[in-house]
Amino acid sequence: MGTGMAKVEIALDAELVVEVMVLAGIGNPRDAVEAVVRDYVARGHRTEERTGEADARLREIDAKPRIEEG
Template sequence: MAKVEIALDAELVVEVMVLAGIGNPRDAVEAVVRDYVARGHRTEARTGETAERLREIETEPKVEEG
């Protein structure tokens, strides 16, 4: 897997570490990102609204009534 290096505000990282209960800054941020992605997948699974389906909805012609 490719690695990416980013700079984050130290206070933000410390807050993530405290909330996640993880002592290593890299592991704490990775855990939060993985949780965010997993929540997105669970939401897609529940609603059936994938990014591909949303693109289809946006491109479908709108029917005007009246």
């Protein structure tokens, strides 16, 4: 995360966080959860690049009829 990025505070089940810390091999709870979230996002982007899912989703959104307001 770059400087100036908004931060979100959340509460997580302690057992879940400890499990993430052990699996990630990171002793700091915040760093461990952040590492897992970053990995999840990176994997999602790689999957989208391989499958073209992002492009397909964008085409689907563009193809939906728009409701004109006014």
